[in-house]
Every structure is written in C-alpha cells, then in structure tokens.
Amino acid sequence: MEVRTDWFSGRKGIIVTERGKRPDYFKRIPEIEKKICPFCPGNEKMTPKAEIIIKVKESGELETKYGKEIEYAGDWQARVFRNLYPAFDTVSNEANYPYGYHYLIVETKEHDKDISNFSNIELKAYAQAMISTKEMIEKDEKIQYVAIFKNYGKEAGASVPHSHTQVIGSALVPPNIKREQEIFSKKENAMSLLIEEAKNQERVVVDKDGLVAFTPYVPISPYELWITSKEKEKDITKQPEKLFILLKLIRIVIHTMEKNFGYISYNFYFHISPREEEKFHWHMEIVPRVNVYAGYELGFGIVIITANPENVAALYRDSIKENFEQLRDRL
Ligand SMILES: [Zn+2]
Numbered sequence: 001m002e003v004r005t006d007w008f009s010g011r012k013g014i015i016v017t018e019r020g021k022r023p024d025y026f027k028r029i030p031e032i033e034k035k036i037c038p039f040c041p042g043n044e045k046m047t048p049k050a051e052i053i054i055k056v057k058e059s060g061e062l063e064t065k066y067g068k069e070i071e072y073a074g075d076w077q078a079r080v081f082r083n084l085y086p087a088f089d090t091v092s093n094e095a096n097y098p099y100g101y102h103y104l105i106v107e108t109k110e111h112d113k114d115i116s117n118f119s120n121i122e123l124k125a126y127a128q129a130m131i132s133t134k135e136m137i138e139k140d141e142k143i144q145y146v147a148i149f150k151n152y153g154k155e156a157g158a159s160v161p162h163s164h165t166q167v168i169g170s171a172l173v174p175p176n177i178k179r180e181q182e183i184f185s186k187k188e189n190a191m192s193l194l195i196e197e198a199k200n201q202e203r204v205v206v207d208k209d210g211l212v213a214f215t216p217y218v219p220i221s222p223y224e225l226w227i228t229s230k231e232k233e234k235d236i237t238k239q240p241e242k243l244f245i246l247l248k249l250i251r252i253v254i255h256t257m258e259k260n261f262g263y264i265s266y267n268f269y270f271h272i273s274p275r276e277e278e279k280f281h282w283h284m285e286i287v288p289r290v291n292v293y294a295g296y297e298l299g300f301g302i303v304i305i306t307a308n309p310e311n312v313a314a315l316y317r318d319s320i321k322e323n324f325e326q327l328r329d330r331l
C-alpha cells in the first residue's frame with residue numbers, strides 16, 4: 001500500500017492493489033429500447049439548425065459550410081448545432097450570468113459507432129468540426145475559454161447514445177484550467193517534467209509521432225490515461241494535421257480499453273490554453289468510467305486506487321505494442 005500526492009493534479013490517493021483483488025468494472029448499459037434519435041440523419045429537424053456542417057466532396061476532400069450556406073439539412077459528414085439545453089448562452093452580459101456558447105458536434109452519421117471504430121474520414125471531419133466550432137466561438141472577444149469534451153455512454157453523463165462532442169465557450173476560465181495555468185506560469189516545463197516522471201516510473205504507454213500517452217501518478221479513475229505533445233505547444237486545435245494524428249491515437253486507446261474491459265462509458269477532455277495564455281502546454285485526459293466515487297473520495301478527497309498506474313500502463317502497452325502501426329492506420 002502506498003500514499004501518493006500528485007503535484008500537477010493536486011490529487012491525493014492510496015494504492016490498495018496489494019489486496020490482490022481484481023476490481024469490478026462497470027460496463028456500459030446497452031440501449032434497450034431504441035427511441036427516435038435526434039442525431040441520426042433524417043432527424044435534423046429535432047435539433048436546432050446546423051451552424052456548421054463538414055461535407056465530403058467527391059474528390060474525398062472536406063468542405064466546411066456555415067449558417068446560410070447550408071442548403072440541405074441531410075448533406076453532412078459532421079454536424080454542429082447549439083445545445084437545446086445550454087449551460088451558457090449570450091442572453092445577458094451581467095456579472096453573474098453564464099455568458100457563452102454551448103454547441104454539440106455529431107461526428108458520425110452512424111448511430112452505433114463510437115470513436116474506437118471511426119473511419120479516417122470521420123476522424124478528419126471530427127477534427128475539422130472541432131477547429132471550426134472553436135474559431136467561430138472565439139470571434140466573440142468576451143470568450144476566454146473553449147472547453148471541448150466528450151461524454152460517451154450513460155455512466156459518463158451522455159443523455160443521447162449517438163456519439164457526439166460538446167464545445168462550451170465561456171467568458172470565465174474553468175477552475176481546473178486556472179489551477180493548471182498557475183502551475184505553468186511558475187513552471188513552464190511542467191508537462192516535460194510529468195513525461196520525465198512517467199518515463200522513470202514506467203507509466204509511458206505510447207511515445208510516437210511527437211505524442212506521449214501515459215497513466216497519471218494519481219488517477220481519478222483506475223485506467224485513466226493522459227496524452228500530450230513532446231514539444232511544448234499551447235493548443236492542439238491550432239494544428240489540424242497533428243489533431244488528426246491525436247484522434248487516431250485516441251481511437252487506438254479507446255479500442256484498447258474496450259478490448260480489455262468490454263463496452264464501457266468514458267469521458268475525455270482537451271486541456272488547451274485560455275485565450276492569450278502563452279505558457280500552457282495542452283494535454284488531454286481520458287477517463288473510462290469503470291468505477292463510481294464512494295464516500296471517502298467524495299467526502300474527504302482521497303482517491304482509493306484499485307489498479308496500480310504502473311501495471312495499467314504495462315497492460316495498455318502490451319495490448320498496443322505489436323500492432324501499433326496497424327491499429328493507427330486501419331480503416
Ligand atoms: Zn442516432
């Protein structure tokens with residue numbers, strides 16, 4: 001048993017894996033009765049009008065269309081529209097009002113697909129939709145932060161089973177980003193230090209194509225994985241080619257998680273820099289929702305860690321190792 005404190009995330013945890021007990025996983029509850037899906041092609045009228053669509057031209061190239069340029073509702077590869085139940089909007093500008101934008105990206109036409117089996121063209125359209133949505137939101141100078149995240153499956157908080165991503169632009173900078181911003185302002189090389197530590201402790205899973213994937217020292221959930229760039233870059237969404245490579249790596253990671261745990265729910269989120277912040281180093285955090293927080297975690301802030309992050313890294317490494325290129329370039 002071991003008490004751990006993570007200087008970057010601020011988390012405190014206890015490793016309890018010596019109990020020798022294999023943890024139980026929470027599987028994703030399958031969709032039992034299929035309701036009419038508002039995100040499936042043909043049902044576009046059930047959502048607010050698309051403000052961006054990504055189309056695939058006959059040449060195979062992508063085309064981005066905005067607002068009034070969108071003539072025909074069904075003609076999309078990825079589709080971006082406002083959330084019907086927004087957490088932020090632009091109705092008021094007053095001090096305590098949650099000023100901002102809340103969009104959804106539907107990245108695939110196929111109801112049952114998740115990112116582990118997206119095709120390359122779906123990943124490219126996804127990257128393009130993310131970049132275009134963020135740029136559209138950032139035209140409003142009041143927006144200080146754009147949060148991009150995915151909830152997949154009920155256990156991860158998704159209310160619609162069809163794969164989608166949320167993009168929230170806000171005038172406020174969320175507290176977790178503020179915390180990290182403070183760390184980077186004192187230690188600009190904080191992410192390189194984290195990578196170095198992960199290397200020394202054998203928590204690195206993948207180190208390829210300028211990206212590093214590793215398990216965090218104190219995970220919030222067992223089997224959590226982080227991905228970042230080797231070189232310091234503040235915002236991955238400024239680099240379309242690299243974002244596509246990152247999405248391919250996420251496809252491998254989710255595939256690997258599903259291979260080991262069966263169908264699971266998961267969240268992932270991009271931590272990128274706030275507007276005009278230079279010292280940030282982007283990274284993303286992927287959290288399979290295989291456990292729930294119990295009283296000790298919720299009430300006292302200590303995470304009981306039932307899977308040793310070093311062993312989890314070894315498990316992922318072994319699953320990916322031999323066929324990395326094949327997994328990366330398939331589809
Ligand atoms: Zn659907």
Ligand SMILES: [Zn+2]
Binds near residue numbers: 283
């Ligand atoms: Zn972070």
